[in-house]
Amino acid sequence: MIDALQDLTSSLPPLLQWLGVVAAGAIPFVESYFGSVIGVLAGLDPAIxxxxxVVGNVASMLVLVLGAHGLRRRFTGDAREPSPRRQRLRRAFDRYGVAGVSLLGQTMLPSQITATAMVxxxxxxxxxxxxxxxxxxxxGVAFGALAAMGVGLLDAG
Structure with missing residues (x-):
């Protein structure tokens, strides 16, 4: 999937490639980290x-968090048994709080899922x-920088 997104982004006219990266960043499991790599490998300036x-990832996360917040306010009495994945996320939330789950949660689940679950x-x-x-x-910055360094090494070699 990452290769297909990179090919799509590279095939766009140079002035529109950033839109391909925004769209890629909005996809769970691609997010800002792989989206920035896709953009760097497509030839965009690493900052762009x-x-x-980041813009794509934040936009999709905001839509889901605001939607979850609205649904929670509407249906706060639902007592279904949570899935094992949700139970594990809840334990991490109880242990590390919002900051810890936000910063480390992307190693397990997309930000869209962790943010929605926390709300x-x-x-x-x-x-x-x-x-x-x-x-x-x-x-996004960490993976973009790593991708830029990798591309720089390929160019130097």
Missing amino acids: AVGAA SFGADRNTVILWQVVSIVLW
């Missing part, structure tokens, strides 16, 4: 690649959004 991937657990919507944006930016 990271920025576009459904009752975490403050604005705190979740703040820490998710911080996490999305940090992961």
Whole structure:
């Protein structure tokens, strides 16, 4: 899937490649980290690649968090048995809080899922959004920088 997204982004006219990266960043499991890599490998300036991937990731996360917040307010009495994955996320949330789950949660699940779950657990919507944006930016910058260094090494070799 990453290769297909990279090919799609590379095939766009240069002035529109950043839109391909925004779209890739909005996809769960691609997010800002792989979106920024896709942009760098497609030939975008690393700052533009990271920025576009972050914008896509943040936009999709916001839509889901705001939707989950609205649904939680409407249906706060649902007592279904949570799935094992949701139980594991809840334990991590209880142990590490919003900041910890936001910063480390992307190693297990996409930011869209972790953010939505935290809001459904009752975490403050604005705190979740703040820490998710911080996490999305940090992961995007880290992977974008690694991709830029890798491309630089290939060019030098």
